[in-house]
Amino acid sequence: MIYGVFIGATLALTCTVLVSGNSQESQPNIIVMVADDVGYGDLYSYDKNTGQERNEIDIMAEEGVKFTQWNAGGPMCTPSRASLLTGRYAFRSGIYGSTSQVFAPKSVGGLPTSTTTLAEALKDQGYFTGMIGKWHLGINAVSSTDGTYLPGNHGFDWVGTNLPFGQTGSCEPDTQTTEEMTKQCFLYNGSSIVQQPIKVKELSEKLRDDAITFINAETENPFFLYLAFPQVHHALFCNDDFCGKSARDNGGYGDSINEMAWVVGGILDELVAQSLQNNTLVLFTSDQGASKDSCRSSHYNGGFRGGKGTTWEGAYRVPAIAWWPNTLAAGTESDTLINHMDIYPTALKLAGGQVEALPDTLDGQVIPDLDLEGTATEREHFFYYCSDRLMAVRYLNRKVHYYTMGSEVAPTGRCDNTAIDNTCYGDDVVYHDPPLVYDLSADDGKTETTRYAGSDLATIISEVEELVSKHKLAIGSLPTSEIDKGGQIKNLPCCDSATACVCNYY
The missing domain is CATH 3.40.720.10 (Alkaline Phosphatase, subunit A)
Known part of the structure; x- marks a missing residue:
């Protein structure tokens, strides 16, 4: 391949990636x-x-x-x-x-x-x-x-x-x-x-x-x-x-x-x-x-x-x-x-x-x-949906699960038993109250098994619930399901x- 022939000088911005000014006038x-x-x-x-x-x-x-x-x-x-x-x-x-x-x-x-x-x-x-x-x-x-x-x-x-x-x-x-x-x-x-x-x-x-x-x-x-x-x-x-x-x-x-x-x-x-x-x-x-x-x-x-x-x-x-x-x-x-x-x-x-x-x-x-x-x-955040069901919320390095699919205990091994639930409302969808909270900065956030228990746990849940309330208000009513047709x-x-x-x- 030949596409590695030229990487130009760069300038640092405040974000992680170094970006240089694009001098080209065209889009x-x-x-x-x-x-x-x-x-x-x-x-x-x-x-x-x-x-x-x-x-x-x-x-x-x-x-x-x-x-x-x-x-x-x-x-x-x-x-x-x-x-x-x-x-x-x-x-x-x-x-x-x-x-x-x-x-x-x-x-x-x-x-x-x-x-x-x-x-x-x-x-x-x-x-x-x-x-x-x-x-x-x-x-x-x-x-x-x-x-x-x-x-x-x-x-x-x-x-x-x-x-x-x-x-x-x-x-x-x-x-x-x-x-x-x-x-x-x-x-x-x-x-x-x-x-x-x-x-x-x-x-x-x-x-x-x-x-x-x-x-x-x-x-x-x-x-x-x-x-x-x-x-x-x-x-x-x-x-x-x-x-x-x-x-x-x-x-x-x-x-x-x-x-x-x-x-x-x-x-x-x-x-x-x-x-x-x-x-x-x-x-x-x-x-x-x-x-x-x-x-x-x-x-x-x-x-x-x-x-x-x-x-x-x-x-x-x-x-x-x-x-x-x-x-x-x-x-x-x-x-x-x-x-x-x-x-x-x-x-x-x-x-x-x-x-x-x-x-x-x-x-x-x-x-x-x-x-x-x-x-x-x-x-700072986004919402995890399965179909029209709000399942979880990512908030900075925390993840708050209101619903999960499969057992709460993570299966072991590369070929695990976490099945694809194509309905989002199946029997293996579990509701959690209080919600499960994980720290995704711990162990690269990979296992999602050790629940977060920091002193700010209640504050995190409260802040996320406020985000969810504002989100649902902004979304309003949904259009007719195209898949259910x-x-x-x-x-x-x-x-x-x-x-x-x-x-x-x-």
């Missing part, structure tokens, strides 16, 4: 890359003991900023992605449900088109916007082809290879029939199906090529690219260049991560080749932590308790890296408290938008580490009913 290009179910400890740069090789993502961290207190916008794919793209808690856009947290291929609901996404906000600032990869925010409203909720209807000027639903356990040719795979395993280009079922061995190269095409497609305006990887959601996949090559054992997990990293490296290489690196902010993160419901692969949440589908730290704490040569200092580590929602106002401010005029519509805050003006204040078989995407929905137009 920066912005690329947001989101992995699927990558745990906090899954990358070499976050945990060198997993056996995962140092790859292009780790080099990106060495040349940029590694965040240690970055949190997901939700415990599952759909709410987390909705939160990132809207800058708000997902339920405020109707993304919540009583029996599920995510959209299915046959869902009739989706992210409402009335919601202003980050892509739409940046379009208003003159940006050319693009989307590639996993969507999972709805597909069709009334038929198998209407595409009401696809990314092209949410502010993206250009949509390349994309998975409206995403990778799933059904997409495994060795264990699933073609008929079963067609129901969940399909690939789009723009708003049209091009493969059903999807051929995953070709997928990473298509994502990489599409990203490079997009970067080179617009020369007059700044661009925003949202690239959402299908890796490393089960079923795992890799092409022949990567399968069986990683030293990390169990199920090809390391192979899949390295293949994803190859795509990241190719994109950064292209930015350097086009002399765009000094005016492009690139973010890499994960939608939420890794699944901990089985031992089918070697995913790892870095020792944090729980995993995907819960509101323990294993679900919310995610790896995150920012890369911007000559603006962000290389090899920097930040412990600033950040949530996915903060990407929206940060990007909008960098683009020249008036973030201060949107306090009632955004829950995100400008990230101090990425604020070139140096005026942003650090986040259910689904219809007629909404299932089908390339051609005459071929039993089996096609390959690529």
Whole structure:
């Protein structure tokens, strides 16, 4: 790789990261890359003991900023992605449900088109916007082809290879029939199906090529690219260049991560080749932590308790890296408290938008580490939701649990018994009165087992309850649940009913 060729001088700001003044008059290009179910400890740069090789993502961290207190916008794919793209808690856009947290291929609901996404906000600032990869925010409203909720209807000027639903356990040719795979395993280009079922061995190269095409497609305006990887959601996949090559054992997990990293490296290489690196902010993160419901692969949440589908730290704490040569200092580590929602106002401010005029519509805050003006204040708290249920509150270094999923005693071992509760109202959801309070600065906040008993415990609970009261008052009534609208078989995407929905137009 060649993208490590130049890191310019830097000046210190009050936040953790060293930032230099950006002398370029133009608005920066912005690329947001989101992995699927990558745990906090899954990358070499976050945990060198997993056996995962140092790859292009780790080099990106060495040349940029590694965040240690970055949190997901939700415990599952759909709410987390909705939160990132809207800058708000997902339920405020109707993304919540009583029996599920995510959209299915046959869902009739989706992210409402009335919601202003980050892509739409940046379009208003003159940006050319693009989307590639996993969507999972709805597909069709009334038929198998209407595409009401696809990314092209949410502010993206250009949509390349994309998975409206995403990778799933059904997409495994060795264990699933073609008929079963067609129901969940399909690939789009723009708003049209091009493969059903999807051929995953070709997928990473298509994502990489599409990203490079997009970067080179617009020369007059700044661009925003949202690239959402299908890796490393089960079923795992890799092409022949990567399968069986990683030293990390169990199920090809390391192979899949390295293949994803190859795509990241190719994109950064292209930015350097086009002399765009000094005016492009690139973010890499994960939608939420890794699944901990089985031992089918070697995913790892870095020792944090729980995993995907819960509101323990294993679900919310995610790896995150920012890369911007000559603006962000290389090899920097930040412990600033950040949530996915903060990407929206940060990007909008960098683009020249008036973030201060949107306090009632955004829950995100400008990230101090990425604020070139140096005026942003650090986040002090945020709320952990499962569906529309407030589960916990992060307040400085304390975490207050009103509800928890699974037993109060943390399971032991990497393959633990903290199950994904997809309803948020299941039998293993436990209410706590008084709430459980943990100090996340103790033992890196990983175990969430030793309850905080400091002399200020009562004060902490009182202050958090005041925050909750103000928060609920500000939220007001919720819109109708989009997920609870259910689904219809007629909404299932089908390339051609005459071929039993089996096609390959690529």
